[in-house]
Amino acid sequence: MGQKIAKRHADKGVCLYRQRLFKEALTEFEIACRKLDKNDDLFAVLNYMCLVYMDLGRYHDVLVCAKRQAVASERLEQKSLQLEATFNMARAYERLGEYRTSIALCNRCLVTGKPPEMSPLSGYTHLCLGDNFYGLSDVKKSLKHYDRSSHVARVLCDSVLECRVYLGLGQVFESLQDHVTALQHFSRASEIARQFTADHPCEKLQRRVDVELAVVYGKLGRVAEALEICEEAMKVALCNADRPVQARCLLNFAEIHRERHDYQTAYPRYQSAFSIAVETGDRKCQLDVISGMALSAFDAQDLEQAIELNEKGLSLSKELESKLEMLTCHRRLCDLYMCLDLHEISTVHGFHVRQLLRELQLHCGVCGDVIGEKDEKLRPLPCYHIIHERCLVHLYRPTSSTSLPLQRRRPCPTCRHRTSSNPVSEGDVDA
Ligand SMILES: [Zn+2]
Numbered sequence: 001m002g003q004k005i006a007k008r009h010a011d012k013g014v015c016l017y018r019q020r021l022f023k024e025a026l027t028e029f030e031i032a033c034r035k036l037d038k039n040d041d042l043f044a045v046l047n048y049m050c051l052v053y054m055d056l057g058r059y060h061d062v063l064v065c066a067k068r069q070a071v072a073s074e075r076l077e078q079k080s081l082q083l084e085a086t087f088n089m090a091r092a093y094e095r096l097g098e099y100r101t102s103i104a105l106c107n108r109c110l111v112t113g114k115p116p117e118m119s120p121l122s123g124y125t126h127l128c129l130g131d132n133f134y135g136l137s138d139v140k141k142s143l144k145h146y147d148r149s150s151h152v153a154r155v156l157c158d159s160v161l162e163c164r165v166y167l168g169l170g171q172v173f174e175s176l177q178d179h180v181t182a183l184q185h186f187s188r189a190s191e192i193a194r195q196f197t198a199d200h201p202c203e204k205l206q207r208r209v210d211v212e213l214a215v216v217y218g219k220l221g222r223v224a225e226a227l228e229i230c231e232e233a234m235k236v237a238l239c240n241a242d243r244p245v246q247a248r249c250l251l252n253f254a255e256i257h258r259e260r261h262d263y264q265t266a267y268p269r270y271q272s273a274f275s276i277a278v279e280t281g282d283r284k285c286q287l288d289v290i291s292g293m294a295l296s297a298f299d300a301q302d303l304e305q306a307i308e309l310n311e312k313g314l315s316l317s318k319e320l321e322s323k324l325e326m327l328t329c330h331r332r333l334c335d336l337y338m339c340l341d342l343h344e345i346s347t348v349h350g351f352h353v354r355q356l357l358r359e360l361q362l363h364c365g366v367c368g369d370v371i372g373e374k375d376e377k378l379r380p381l382p383c384y385h386i387i388h389e390r391c392l393v394h395l396y397r398p399t400s401s402t403s404l405p406l407q408r409r410r411p412c413p414t415c416r417h418r419t420s421s422n423p424v425s426e427g428d429v430d431a
């Protein structure tokens with residue numbers, strides 16, 4: 001008898017979730033969870049709760065539910081459910097900026113689960129790995145996993161996965177200041193997301209893509225378009241209690257005001273974005289806010305405040321192991337301490353800049369210049385090393401002395417250099 005009532009609560013929760021009445025849905029799911037005594041029923045309800053918490057940006061709660069799923073699936077001794085729980089945990093850890101833990105769980109999904117190469121689990125796990133390596137600023141590995149995920153998406157005709165891959169790729173190129181390529185990827189993601197109708201479970205992707213599009217438009221000086229898209233995304237995010245998108249929109253508004261030197265208007269928006277990011281547990285977003293505020297302080301000639309914020313950004317980026325952000329902070333601190341004639345400290349930061357550039361392999365294999373310092377079109381090679389697009393022409397050479405127009409491409413200079421100096425090639429395991 002009690003079980004019937006519990007299931008009724010669960011069904012009601014699903015209906016409410018479909019109507020996007022998240023709070024009400026959660027109440028029903030909570031009641032169902034307390035009463036259900038069959039582990040498979042419990043697992044299914046917890047799955048819905050993970051989805052709701054993910055939509056709301058309550059990542060700590062996603063993790064709690066995923067861990068309860070793991071316990072339930074353990075008791076059921078069902079491998080497919082155990083993998084699903086592991087994947088849900090990986091997803092939550094990624095959002096919380098616990099990239100290494102998330103990667104370990106993804107690898108567990110792929111290694112112990114051995115899902116078929118062309119299965120949704122494999123596709124989404126590679127997507128999650130791509131997102132994690134993007135978080136760790138490992139561009140090469142993130143591109144590799146997005147590529148695999150994209151392949152699965154195409155074979156399975158999974159437009160949600162395809163959209164998410166473009167979103168991830170756009171973010172990678174955006175982080176390397178290649179706004180044009182980022183825009184291409186975000187535009188592809190947007191085209192796909194537009195096809196999702198209002199009742200599609202992933203209609204939220206539209207506003208997630210839009211806010212990233214707005215960021216790029218802002219960087220490309222298309223401010224009116226950026227504002228328009230961002231205002232629309234904010235409106236929809238407020239209607240849907242979508243906290244992560246609200247935070248990104250506020251940050252974007254702040255950045256636009258900063259570019260206009262209107263720091264008074266920018267400041268409260270940075271603060272609101274930061275408090276939402278603290279509430280959701282999204283440390284990457286917190287870092288982006290601190291970075292923007294540091295630039296604001298520098299532009300307003302408040303060097304002490306700029307130093308303080310960059311130091312704060314540096315320690316958070318170290319916690320996250322986000323090396324591109326560490327690089328940015330060291331670069332700025334190097335300049336700031338130099339401005340204050342504190343040469344010794346400045347030199348230390350300069351040393352870290354050079355070290356990180358080497359670690360991140362951010363030198364174009366062809367011309368040797370640093371990648372990601374200024375807005376420039378980039379090109380990934382089949383090995384996922386990145387070079388300037390303008391340097392691509394130097395990788396082609398005529399095949400013979402005949403006048404045939406056929407050309408053969410030279411191998412990637414970075415790979416060739418690494419294999420000749422180090423005969424042990426890089427392994428394929430991303431532990
Ligand atoms: Zn180059």
Ligand SMILES: [Zn+2]
Pocket residue numbers: 381383384385412413414415416
């Ligand atoms: Zn290479």
